[in-house]
Amino acid sequence: MTTESRTGPGPRDRFRAQVREEVKAAALRQLADGGPEALSLNAVARQLGMTGPALYRYFAGRDTLLTELVADAYDTLAGALAHAAGIPAPDGTARLTAVVRAYRDWARSEPHRYRLLFRAPFKGYDAHSARLVEAAQRSMNVVLNVASALVTPDAAVPEGARSQVEEWMRRRGIDDVPPAVASRAMMLWAHLHGLVSLEIEDNFASMGIDPGPLYEAEVGEFTRGLRIRTHPGGDPHT
16 A cells, blocks of 8 residues: 655645735735834734734734735735846837836835835834845846846946945845946936835825826936947847
8 A cells, every 4th residue: 555645735834824824915904004003913813803812823023024025025026027027028128118117017006015115114123134135136136137138248337336336246146247237227226216206105196297208218318328238130038
């Protein structure tokens, strides 16, 4: 008589994973309604028909739960950018435009999650833990990859920034792109973050401005004045 070895999670593990996902979904609803300050494990427990102590079997505390939510948001954002970068495009500029649009679209559809990534949620929370830094880097890696198809290695690095960019690359283990690409990608992200932050807080709406053309202009600014790579036959990734 032969016995089959069990593969995959058992019923108990599946139940635990399901409860954790339900807890995170309830916590996200709290964040959407009241921001990080409104996040309460006891309130989440009540929503799910649990006791507070029972919830601590799944998450050690508010910070642990928040870290899970932040890491999930980074993963979702990185996935959206990677999907946009993977769509066949006629050239590198069109690919960059698709990534910029995906960044904006994700932030507009998930503003409470976007805020969670780029605002200190509350005093004492370590928003720069190794796990979250690694999770954040996945989105930047997509931007670096797209930028590397456009910027030549000998493009100019902003004056005075090279040493800082090189140190950042060293800390992140980035050794497959030149500093020129990394610095341009940083600048692009900084500009996009500024636009998105203004848009999701309705600052452009109060001015009666559609910011769409501003995002498109950022792509133009990124490529303007650079020594751009050219690839015979169009986009090297198609």
